[in-house]
Amino acid sequence: xxxxxxxxxxxxxxxxxxxxxxxxxxxxxxxxxxxxxxxxxxxxxxxxxxxxxxxxxxxxxxxxxxxxxxxxxxxxxxxxxxxxxxxxxxxxxxxxxxxxxxxxxxxxxxxxxxxxxxxxx
Numbered sequence: 001x002x003x004x005x006x007x008x009x010x011x012x013x014x015x016x017x018x019x020x021x022x023x024x025x026x027x028x029x030x031x032x033x034x035x036x037x038x039x040x041x042x043x044x045x046x047x048x049x050x051x052x053x054x055x056x057x058x059x060x061x062x063x064x065x066x067x068x069x070x071x072x073x074x075x076x077x078x079x080x081x082x083x084x085x086x087x088x089x090x091x092x093x094x095x096x097x098x099x100x101x102x103x104x105x106x107x108x109x110x111x112x113x114x115x116x117x118x119x120x121x
Contacts, residue, residue, distance in 0.1 A: 022057055026057055029111045029112065030061040030062045030111075033061070033108050037062075038051075046084055047076070049067065050065045050067050059114070062115045063117075064081055065118050066081065074120065075119065078118075078119035078121070082104040087104035090104060099121075101118060101119070103116060
């Protein structure tokens with residue numbers, strides 16, 4: 001019985017190590033994508049937005065948040081980035097306080113990762 005337990009523990013450890021490496025590799029690819037996006041900001045005169053890198057392979061690896069102080073500017077920034085990335089609009093969500101969150105998403109097939117855009121308007 002002890003041998004079976006040891007084998008099971010080794011299998012679990014190997015799975016955990018693989019998941020850790022997968023998460024790290026996803027973050028490394030997201031950094032590469034972000035480098036390109038930041039270059040596009042300069043080259044295409046796109047608005048500056050906040051970017052976050054995530055490690056969960058089940059969701060987007062990179063999120064751009066249009067966070068200008070002015071609501072209309074956040075909308076324009078969102079539209080500019082959505083157009084630049086040819087992102088697909090997702091359903092908007094409205095809170096009970098009347099804040100609408102718009103979202104868009106695109107997949108970078110070369111780097112094999114998902115990028116999302118979000119703005120509260």
